[in-house]
Amino acid sequence: MRIFIKYKLQTILFVFFAYITLGSIAKAENIENVLQSLERLEKNVIDLQKRVYSGDNNFEITADNNLDGNFAAFDMRIRDLENEIKYLNTYVEEYIIRIDELNEKLNDLLLQQxxxxxxxxxxxxNLESQSETENQDQSLGTLSITNESSTEQSVELQEVKDKLLPDVSPEEQFQYAFDFLRAQQLDEAKIALKEFININND
Structure with a gap:
């Protein structure tokens, strides 16, 4: 008799702990119903434990009639709890499948991006290299056509291009050159910083 009660207690406790772990995923209204049922079961189990371990012989005599009814009720409730746990398991499995599908889609999107x-x-x-080759082709063609007067003009233009800094204080000149860096105009920034160093080398 005690072994049977002990087995039932272990089964109830197993179902109780399994339901608690899965309960966080279930719907709120199902959780409340299950928790109330589990509290009732826990109270009944505690009462049974007290009677079994108290050594009361009267319990065996008087409770034999009630035990069969109580065990049947416990068995029914355990089956109900097992069915609810199966339902929760399928519910959890559906969400796990959905999460896996979403992860696959996310990975595909990241790969595509x-x-x-x-x-x-x-x-x-490719566009930058094409524009550079076109510029080089055009500049080579211009060099072959130019004469001495145009060479002098190109040298003057080069000097003007090399002089990017305005005639202001050294701090403002440095800020002006630094603004080219911020704007990601690296060629102009390089020329402006060289000019700044040449002008303000002291």
């Missing part, structure tokens, strides 16, 4: 970025960078580099 990185591929698009790589393709954009390749296209940008």
């Amino acid at each position: 990185s591929q698009n970025l790589i393709n954009n960078n390749i296209e940008k580099n």
Whole structure:
């Protein structure tokens, strides 16, 4: 008799702990119903434990009639709890499948985005290299046509291009050159900083 009660207590406790761990995922109204049922079961189990371990012989005589009814009620309730746990398991499994599908879609999107970025960078580099080769072709053609007077003009233009800084204080000149860096105009920034160093080398 005690072994049977001990087995039932272990089963109830197992169901109780399993339900608690899965209960955080279930709907709120189901959780409240289950918790109330578990509290009732826990009270009944505590009462049974007190009677079994108190050594009361009268319990065996008087409670034999009631035990069968109580065990049947416990069995029914345990089956109900097991069914609810199965329902919760299917509910959890559905969400796990949905989460896995969302993770796969997210990974696909991230892969596609990185591929698009790589393709954009390749296209940008190709366009830049094409424009550089076109500029070089045009500049070579101009050099072959130029004469001495145009060479002097190009030297003057180069000097004007090399002089980017305005005639202001050294702090303002440095700020002006630094603004080219901020604007990502690296060639102009390089020329302006060299000019700043040449002018303010002291």
